[in-house]
Amino acid sequence: MIASVYDAVVIGGGLHGLSAALHLARGGARVTLLERSWLGRHASGASAAGVRTLGRDFAEVPLALEAMTMWHEISALVGDDCGFHAHGQVRVAENRAELQVLEQRHSALRSLGYDHEEIVDARELKRLLPHVAPHCIGAAVARDNGAADPHRTLRAFRRAAEAAGVTLRENCGVEAIERAGECWRLRTACGVFEAPNLVNAAGAWAGEVAALVGDRIPLGTKASMMIVTERMNPLVKPVVSSVGRPLSLKQTDQGTLLIGGGVQGRFDLKKEEATVDFAALSKAARTVSELFPVVRDVRIVRAWAGLEAKTVDLLPVIGLSPNAPGVAHAFGFSGHGFQLVPVVGAAIAELVLHGGTNRPIAAFDARRLMAKEAAA
Amino acid sequence: MFVRPFDSQQKAVPVVIDGETVMAAEGEMLASVLLRTVPFYTRTTPVSESRRAPYCLMGVCFDCLAVVDGVASVQTCLVPVRAGMRVERQHGRREVPL
Amino acid sequence: MSPGPDVIILGAGPAGMAAATRLRDCGVAVTLIDEQPALGGQIWRGIETSHNGPLENALGKDYRAGAGPAAVLRASGAELRLAAQVWQIEEGWRVFVKTGDAVGMVTAPILLLASGAQERPNPFPGWTLPGVVSVGGAQIMLKTSGQVPENPVWVAGSGPLPLLYMTQLLALGGRLAGYLDTAPRENFSKALPHFPAALTGWRDLYKGARWLWQLRRTGIPVISDVAEIEAKGNDRLETIAYRRRGGEWISMPAEVLLAHEGVVPGVHFTLALGCEHDWRDDQLCFAPRLDDWGETSREGLFVAGDGAGIGGAEAARLRGEITAIGIARRLGKSSESEAARLAKSPRRELARALATRPFLDALYRPRPEIFVPAAETVVCRCEEVTAKQILDAARLGGSGPNQVKAFTRAGMGPCQGRQCGYTVSHLLARQQDKSVGDVGFFHIRPPLKPVSLGDLAALHVEESAL
Numbered sequence: 001m002i003a004s005v006y007d008a009v010v011i012g013g014g015l016h017g018l019s020a021a022l023h024l025a026r027g028g029a030r031v032t033l034l035e036r037s038w039l040g041r042h043a044s045g046a047s048a049a050g051v052r053t054l055g056r057d058f059a060e061v062p063l064a065l066e067a068m069t070m071w072h073e074i075s076a077l078v079g080d081d082c083g084f085h086a087h088g089q090v091r092v093a094e095n096r097a098e099l100q101v102l103e104q105r106h107s108a109l110r111s112l113g114y115d116h117e118e119i120v121d122a123r124e125l126k127r128l129l130p131h132v133a134p135h136c137i138g139a140a141v142a143r144d145n146g147a148a149d150p151h152r153t154l155r156a157f158r159r160a161a162e163a164a165g166v167t168l169r170e171n172c173g174v175e176a177i178e179r180a181g182e183c184w185r186l187r188t189a190c191g192v193f194e195a196p197n198l199v200n201a202a203g204a205w206a207g208e209v210a211a212l213v214g215d216r217i218p219l220g221t222k223a224s225m226m227i228v229t230e231r232m233n234p235l236v237k238p239v240v241s242s243v244g245r246p247l248s249l250k251q252t253d254q255g256t257l258l259i260g261g262g263v264q265g266r267f268d269l270k271k272e273e274a275t276v277d278f279a280a281l282s283k284a285a286r287t288v289s290e291l292f293p294v295v296r297d298v299r300i301v302r303a304w305a306g307l308e309a310k311t312v313d314l315l316p317v318i319g320l321s322p323n324a325p326g327v328a329h330a331f332g333f334s335g336h337g338f339q340l341v342p343v344v345g346a347a348i349a350e351l352v353l354h355g356g357t358n359r360p361i362a363a364f365d366a367r368r369l370m371a372k373e374a375a376a
Numbered sequence: 377m378f379v380r381p382f383d384s385q386q387k388a389v390p391v392v393i394d395g396e397t398v399m400a401a402e403g404e405m406l407a408s409v410l411l412r413t414v415p416f417y418t419r420t421t422p423v424s425e426s427r428r429a430p431y432c433l434m435g436v437c438f439d440c441l442a443v444v445d446g447v448a449s450v451q452t453c454l455v456p457v458r459a460g461m462r463v464e465r466q467h468g469r470r471e472v473p474l
Numbered sequence: 475m476s477p478g479p480d481v482i483i484l485g486a487g488p489a490g491m492a493a494a495t496r497l498r499d500c501g502v503a504v505t506l507i508d509e510q511p512a513l514g515g516q517i518w519r520g521i522e523t524s525h526n527g528p529l530e531n532a533l534g535k536d537y538r539a540g541a542g543p544a545a546v547l548r549a550s551g552a553e554l555r556l557a558a559q560v561w562q563i564e565e566g567w568r569v570f571v572k573t574g575d576a577v578g579m580v581t582a583p584i585l586l587l588a589s590g591a592q593e594r595p596n597p598f599p600g601w602t603l604p605g606v607v608s609v610g611g612a613q614i615m616l617k618t619s620g621q622v623p624e625n626p627v628w629v630a631g632s633g634p635l636p637l638l639y640m641t642q643l644l645a646l647g648g649r650l651a652g653y654l655d656t657a658p659r660e661n662f663s664k665a666l667p668h669f670p671a672a673l674t675g676w677r678d679l680y681k682g683a684r685w686l687w688q689l690r691r692t693g694i695p696v697i698s699d700v701a702e703i704e705a706k707g708n709d710r711l712e713t714i715a716y717r718r719r720g721g722e723w724i725s726m727p728a729e730v731l732l733a734h735e736g737v738v739p740g741v742h743f744t745l746a747l748g749c750e751h752d753w754r755d756d757q758l759c760f761a762p763r764l765d766d767w768g769e770t771s772r773e774g775l776f777v778a779g780d781g782a783g784i785g786g787a788e789a790a791r792l793r794g795e796i797t798a799i800g801i802a803r804r805l806g807k808s809s810e811s812e813a814a815r816l817a818k819s820p821r822r823e824l825a826r827a828l829a830t831r832p833f834l835d836a837l838y839r840p841r842p843e844i845f846v847p848a849a850e851t852v853v854c855r856c857e858e859v860t861a862k863q864i865l866d867a868a869r870l871g872g873s874g875p876n877q878v879k880a881f882t883r884a885g886m887g888p889c890q891g892r893q894c895g896y897t898v899s900h901l902l903a904r905q906q907d908k909s910v911g912d913v914g915f916f917h918i919r920p921p922l923k924p925v926s927l928g929d930l931a932a933l934h935v936e937e938s939a940l
Binding site (some may be wrong): 377378379380381385386401403404405408411412415416417421423424426427428429430431432433434435436437438439441449453454456 | 509510511516523527557559592593602603604605606607608610611612614615618619620621622623624646647648709710729730740855856857858887888889892893924
């Protein structure tokens, strides 16, 4: 069989794959993207689409700050605003101890020279979130944060990638990868492809793809559940999270409330399935009805779970493969990768096209996880 | 729009719809009552605020939603009438009290 | 905590009632759950509260026949959970139920879905206007409230149900404005080859013929081969218009329009549970793939009644019987050979009850227009998405029903695609020149009915208290 030859093949049609493909194509590469089912099938389509620097691990802060700048000009990148609104993100403290956690983090950030988070008192919290339960005493706020519309974002990245010349292939799972001279040869459900460069953005299955090129990177799986309600009149503007409990709450443009925060469903990686566990989901419902008692009788219309990879330190893997030449990894976002989409794609494109990047990605090297496995 | 031509053997009970008292048969489905009460609609949609009335009467269309005894988005085709029930037509997107 | 039942049955219509009664006879612990406050399902709605009045007479013998089975089941010792809404089912089988203000969960190793059928989604311009009601809905009002349209009413559609409803309505002194018969004329010649086989069920054919004859005798206009319908009005129905195949649009004032285009199995539960389904071209619907005992591709999950494929009340009852025999065998209450012997007679009767089906399915095969409605027709009632928006979204490179759902929000409202799923699949099939079976249906997301956040939160409290 004759192989189709490209400069780079991106494996995985989630937002990170699309972003990497887009940046690569804009950088002059001939790119195809292979998606086993359809674009945005798993984590990207199931995302709450929070656009957040608030509360991020210090290692992620520089990338997240750059991504935030990109989000504020996202139209320039993909020709659509992706439904992004910067109504802020608020992390609520329900008691003194929780507020202290926020304050300590705040001063640590300050000492590193970051000022994107601020601490607000109960009064300002009430102004930001009029319906918040009265026992909440304060919060950390990032005012330029917000949320986007995941499906609109998918569509925008898809169109932009296509316009930049990327060939998108859905229903095209990778079956085998082998070395062919200076190239990688991929056997897939839709033919054979060859390219000197690969981007592994295969989400929950990225560990399997890494193994195909010789990288053994231990990964866990997340099946974070989301609830969406019937449409409401405006109730909350910022995206809300909590210090002490898993919660994220936002209101979409349509008026529906989107509730998540990391409660886990069941999953079966082989069947490519994630299912909702209502006993576990009830915790999210209880949290939200305790923090926002007014929503108690609001109806749940849908719930779902999205699949993605999780690392042991909950930081992503971003960087060139330590073993496989020409392979770049971008996965393991552990439930908070949406905001990083525009910047990680740019970093991956630099790695592939120029062999390096000035962006601070050292903390995300795959070797930190592989070493841990060796030690264990 | 609809009428009940018979003297039912069911007990007649009052139901309050948007402040107006109408008589209904105990145990009949609330959606039936709404289809014989002017103006003949149960809700307006959250999208375009167009009027809707009970359509399927068997729980699969969700157009008969109304506020019943303070609880919104109730499928009135699944709710048997009880004496003194208070019903409000539901308008557009849900509101919550501040 | 008391031990759960051996079998949970969802749906107290002919299938669920027959299965529950039969399983009780075998000494199986059964919990029967239904959304309605009484037994009977849709076909025998209100049977337990009915009396021997003019209403019951008008509803006919087949309706009154439901009273006996209901009484027998009441005495059988089955646990009845009525007025109970099933909002979620999880593997194991865990059935989440809301009764009044209480949420709870029932578990059993075997689950039988006997939740029946729904009317086929029937989109046409204006079908969302107050005043447009489904014929099935109108009949439910007749059964439960003795309620009829105030003024002479137009009925538009095809299938046995409109004929039965009109007969019942006339018997009660209700008035018809006319019948817009939407069954394509060409159906008749396509149905004819099935007629000889259907003669085994001559009683049903006779019934249908009698309804038609009674209707004709009234002298009300019966307009055949109607291809398209429109409902118009501002806040409610004011005018209806129709066009016969190859003809001109004709309109007339109307306050109420009753519409119907047949029934389809309710597949939401089985789809949500990931059962295998097949596209049935004879009935233009998806149906769960079942073995001889009604078991789905998921072990311990059974389907009986019209949810298994449309067959009518008698077939539903018999499928309930047969499935119950199969379940008793699974539970070790009878041997393989004994079960086969017990099922012999109901299987024979089932074949007889289904004998008229191929003829009826061909005779009342829906007109193609309802599957590819005019561009501006609202397809998704909940999110108000039009046929054009769906086709546009699909063209922009989201090819399957789930991508179209994500792009347009069709199927994302509270009915969860019960009113638009088939139309979306048909539109895509037509656009992409595929079969509807290949296009498939929406992924069904839980919950199966919209519970409140407070209800879900309460579930947690209850579980942690165990």
